Amino acid sequence: MDPSLEPDTLRDRDDVEFQTETRTLSAPEFETAQSLESRVTVGIINAAGEVLLVADGARDWTLPGVSxxxxxxxxxxxxxxxxxxxxxxxxxxEPIRVREVAFREEGESDRQRRTYDVLVRTTPVSGRPVAEEPTIGDDDVADLIWLDRVPEGVSDGLAADVRSVLERSSD
Structure with a gap:
């Protein structure tokens, strides 16, 4: 059975990194933030210790995630x-880390909105499986690759996530 992945149940776990950030936004920016959804990011691992990365078009290689x-x-x-x-x-x-972002509207307003990104790791799969027509949510995947390392040129946050998934798979 899968562990609970609800962000609030992960907050006090010693084995899950919990990151928090607060962003104060102007009224128009806050309205845009209202439409942001929480996400689960998946570190899919195979028996060879490789992680599946997808090309999402906007950020080059990334771990797959869905709203x-x-x-x-x-x-x-x-x-x-x-x-x-x-x-x-x-x-x-297992869950690895949670990023919580609290959006607050600047000024006297009490309005706020929270989003979460929960990074999880899978039980290792055999081989390098790829679906016949891979998708993330409703979107087709342009390309994907299995790697045993962090790809070059990715952001620090993504590099840390990939390292966390790879390190946990070698334990």
């Missing part, structure tokens, strides 16, 4: 992402 609606189950969203990319049913092995 999680307000009433959706985080584990179900992660499993659907795994299956839509690999064609396999794989289980979530």
């Amino acid at each position: 999680v609606g307000a009433n959706a189950e985080w584990g179900d969203a992660a499993r659907r992402a795994i299956e839509s990319l690999t064609g396999l049913e794989a289980e979530v092995d």
Whole structure:
């Protein structure tokens, strides 16, 4: 059975890194932030210790992630992402980190909005599976690759996430 991936249940766990950030936004920026959804990011690992990365067009190589609606189950969203990319049913092995961003409207307003990004790692899969028509959510995947290292030229945050997934797979 998958562990609970609800962000609030992960807050006090010693084995899950919990990062928080607060951003104060102007009224128009805050309105835009209202539409941001929380996400689950999936570190899909194979038995050779490689992680699956996707090219999303905007940021080059990245770990796959999908939106999680307000009433959706985080584990179900992660499993659907795994299956839509690999064609396999794989289980979530463990949560690794949570990023919580609190958006607050500047001025006297009490309005705020929180989003979360939960990074999880899968139980290792055999080979280098790729679905016949890989997707993330409703979007086709332009390209994907299995790597045993952090790709060059990625952001510090993504590099840290890939390292975390790879390090946990070698434990």
